[in-house]
Amino acid sequence: MKRSLVLVTLWLAVSASVARAQTEILNASYDISRELFAEVNAAFVPAYKSSGGGDVSIKQSHGGSSRQARSVLEGLKADVVTFNQLNDVQLLADNGFVAKDWAARFPFNAAPYYSVHSILVRKGNPKGIRDWADLARPGVTIVQVNPKTGGNGRYAVLAYYAAGLQASGGDAAKARAFAKKILANVVVFESGGRTATSTFTEREIGDVLVTFEAETLGLARAPGAVFEVVTPSVSVLAEFPVAVVKKVAARRGTEAVARAYLDFLYTPAGQEIIARNHYRPRNAEVAARHADKLTPVKTVEVGPFFGGWEKVTKEFFDNGALVDVLLKEIAAERVN
Template sequence: MNSFVLQRLPRKAALAALAGSAVLLTACGGGASDSAASPDRSSGASAETLSLFAYSVVKPGFDAVAPAFAQTAAGKGITVQGSYGPSGDQSRKVASGAPADVVNFSVEPDVTRLVSAGLVDADWNSNADKGIPFGSVVSIVVRKGNPKHIHSWDDLLAPGVQVVTPNPFSSGSAKWNLLAPYAARSEGGKNPQAGLDYIHALVGDHVKVQPKSGREASETFLQGTGDVLLSYEDEALALERSGAAVEHIVPEQTFKIENPVAVVKTSKHLDKATAFRDYLFTPDAQRLWAKAGFRPVDGSVAKEFASEFPAPKKLWTIADLGGWARVDKQLFTPNTGSIAVIYDTATK
């Protein structure tokens, strides 16, 4: 069993620090529930509620997309009740019986767990977009004005730089954050030892706190901990738009983030859950994702927003490293995965 010492500020201090600058952070910490859309009963449509279990930082996207779905013929009378938290924890909750209709997790293995549990169809990712309704990239978030002059992965290893990134055993965000420099240093897995040497230096000397989720990592950073936050580009944009005194850098080499969505086949509202999932891929929904800071997967919509999402010089993908089954087994399996062992050693 992996154990970690999580250095957290008191909850009262956290709330005080966030009250003036990050309204978007409210009601969406680990496991928090939130109604993303209210049903329109004006036409006499019967009200139904879909239960969405999702990773922590996607809430701003669903806050925009779910109400728009409720205005469509397929979504009339539908409320989407969202539960947001660390991706791995959310997946384990659903596998243990939490009632969910739709899931949106940070990483594919969290959906695979539900396939193994008989809760999601094995062909959940057989559509043209492989079950990925939007994307992002790993970004580096710094204090306003970039006082530490951080521009690249190498800069994170400078003496005295403290980095905030979540715990990879609860958070999918953490896995993406680590895979970005790992891929850059290992040349897409060609030299895995070079990638592991970087992760060892980063985790051992610069990562002093490990919050449970991407959202909790943002809260910790906004409270004043650390010089750098590693996070999704969409989360970085949300922090900037909230007025927080931060800015973000997309490194020349970074990693493509793909956050899968799936319908839970035991849903009591299977038709509605399927319709909601399908709506996420429509051009209308894709534009809403883009406006919320997520990279659209629809090619025509992506062109509309190309200026808002600059292309990195090199964008590594999970496929470059052999796919999630290989990556999870070799790098993140507790007690045996190469990165898991690095975390164990660093926290003893």
């Protein structure tokens, strides 16, 4: 008992002294950006210091993008957010945590990089997967993120639907049936992107993993990889929005650091790290340098193609909307 008290006091003292030594900012991010921001943070800290900004340390929190947005809303003291879908930042803006014009505060709609969804299969592609249509075949098992809680899962469902629309020449009923066939093959809905990955890679569940290209390329290009990437014919453009949480940063006096941190993502050094982690950079030079690795892919955008996130959320992902309806039908058919 006494010993644990001593330990606790010691620990408190140590963590308090560390916390006071320097400026600290917290980046609340989506699940699969773990490696990306580990690299970004390691590069930003010396860059900021040499530019005369002083000592700074960056803490990370990762989770499903929407869960992270809610945590910030409920009191997680994040100075910056780096999410994987626009409406999670918009939610913070609507509640006064982020500037109303947040999308205009940084270049490219405040999205320093983007990605698309791709399909990861096991080595040799034993099920012969070429495109989304192959995921609708009976007997193919899919692992993906839960579309109710993670942007990663939402982009996947939108991609299925978009592919269905394109194949049928814009027939909504056929697109719905197509998306339903694919969803019926999903064996695990994980809460976050990395959770889905480890289920597919470590626990060897599923024939395919549907997730951001940033994740699939990283896995397929690692030394001794036992996976292959299939780039589908159409995908949904996934922009990764960033914002300063002014409500938190203003109070903590970290606005300047927070802004510098997000600006860093747009610098050639930042863009290089982004590209190295298999995201698609905005900087043309950096993009050219990595062009051989990032195959061109046809994308549709949530705004023009689907009518914006608000509409998409209402029609696809809200309680009782399309995804719920489809999953319910699937479960009912499975029982019969």
